[in-house]
Structure formats: structure tokens, C-alpha cells
Amino acid sequence: MKASRLLSIMMMLQARGRLTAPALAEALEVSERTILRDIDQLSSAGVPIWGDRGRNGGFQLREGWSSDLTGLTEHEAHALFLAGLPGPATELGLDGMAASARLKMIASLPPDSREQADRVASRLHIDTVDWYRAQETPSFLREVANAVWSQYRIEVTYESWRGLSRRELEPLGLVLKGGTWYLIARVVGKHGALTFRLANISELKSSRLRFKRPARFDLAKHWRDAINRYETDLYRLTAHIAVSPRGENWLVNARIKTAPVLQGAGSAEVPSGWKEFLMPIESIEHGTRKLLEYGSNLKIVGPQELKNKFMEELSQLKALYKKGA
Secondary structure, X not given: OHHXXXXXXXXXXXXXXXXXXXXXXXHHOOOHHHHHHHHHHHHHOOOOEEEEOOOOOEEEXXXXXXXXXXXXXXXXXXXXXXXXXXXXXXXXXXXXXXXXXXXXXXXXXXXHHHHHHHHHHHXXXXXXXXXXXXXXXXXXXXXXXXXXXXXXXXXXXXXXXXXXXXXXXXXXXXXXXXXEEEEEEEEOOOOOOEEEEXXXXXXXXXXXXXXXOOOOOOHHHHHHHHHXXXXXXXXXXXXXXXXXXHHHHHHHXXXXXXXXXXXXXXXXXXXXXXXXXXXXXXXXXXXXXXXXXHHHHEEEEEOHXXXXXXXXXXXXXHHHHHHHX
């Protein structure tokens, strides 16, 4: 830990130039006294660090001197891809490694490029969770991630809509989508990769048995294909709707996939100034639940079964509030 801290001090001074003891202490989460002792040790070891007192003082390396200790460790390489995603890096237990990797990466850049790298880091933040949604951190995320890195088989108890099942998996990759973690894995003895929601894993045991990863497996391509298949299988029905200008803004802001109805193909029952769209829905019940959110800014044109279910829900709501009054 101490050796890592000494290296971090060198990398920070090399990447950022002059830094005060309080700034180093805050960044490394230690006391100023510890930083001063570390500076003395680095200086005794031959690292050309010098400092100035006063308001504009601080520590810096001798001009033109740089360390060649900028090689990334295995875990830092994993963390490098998450350096701009502090939330996921923390969940995977790589937050410290991500910070260390970033320091090494910046330190290895030419001096003119370091300022630009720091500017990007200070002006770009990525938040993977959508509005009004809670962050989902699965119980076994770090264990699964370790199995992915190390190519170990895992035995899991998994809860799907069919119920609980015990499976032995070969984990191929992790995907973070909308704040939810998914595992892409092969079931031992079967072909093809499946998608598992990590939060649905209630028990996990690492078998420590290694498996051979498919040489041509492309995680990004697999995920794109899986999404296309999932949405095609899931959205089997289409709702024909009309929305007011305000309702259209809500559709856009909610990023709902819709297709406009061509002019002349609409219905005479649509209010003037409203626009018509086709919206994919999972089922009549799902469509009714989604469309109720738009209130009087949306009208269902078809199918008739959806209109009937919608009117039934409205009647039940009216009766519920009349009874409560």
C-alpha cells in the first residue's frame, strides 16, 4: 500500500506539475504528515522532488525529469476502460485501480497533452442510471467480474419467470445497461450464449475450473444482436395512437420508439392539430398501463381491444375515486 502511494505521488506530480501537501493528502486520503514523510522517502531514494513554502508553494519534480514506471498492471488495464465511469468502477472494486491507471496514462502523455486530458476529465461525467430510477448493485457483481476476468466457471442459483434453477455457467462478459448489470454466459454443455440479469442470482459458487473462451466471440456484437432479438420477440403488438403537441413532447422526452402515420392514412376521430403514431407494445395490458400516463393528451385509435381495456381501466379509476370521496 505504501509503495503504491509513493508511486501515486510521483505520477501525480509528473502529470499535474506542482501540488501542495494538503492537495496530495486529500487526493490519497491520508494525513499531511504522511505525505511529508513520503516526500522525504522519495527524495532519499533519488527522486528529484523539491518544494517551495508560502501561499504559492508546493512540491514538484525537477524540470525535464520523468519516471518510466508508467506500465499498467492487469487490474489497472481492466479499470482503464471504466476510468470515466466512477460508479461502475466502484461497484466492480476497481475504483482505486481506475484512479491509478488514469494517473499513469496522463503521466505517460507528452506535457502539452496532459492539460487537455485533465480538461476532458474535469468536463465530462457519465451517469449510467436513468432519471427516477434506483441504482441496482447485485450481490455477486465482483465475484462474477472476477470469473469473467479469470475465465472460471461458476455455479449459480438463478430466478427467472419460470422459477429457481441451478446452472453451471461459463461467463463471457458483463454489460451495464441503464443502471442494470447483465452477464453474458454459456451454460456448460450447451451451445450459444445467454443473457442473465445479475440481480436475479441468489447464490453463487466459483468452481475454479477454467474454460476456453470462444476465439471469435464479440461481446458488443452479441449484445446488439440480443437486443434486436429481444425487442422483436417482446413487442408483438402495435398501438395506433394520436397525441397532442404536448403529448408528442412527452413521447420524445421519454425516448419511446414510434413510427409516424403517413398523412391521409389517419382517422377522422383525431382532434385537429394532433399527430398519429404507431407504438410497439408487449401486450394489451402493457399498452394500457403505458398509455394511461399521457392522460388527456393521448387518444387510442386502435386496436379496438386496446381501446376497450383502456376504457375499462378509466371506469375502474373513476369508481375508485368516487368511492373514496
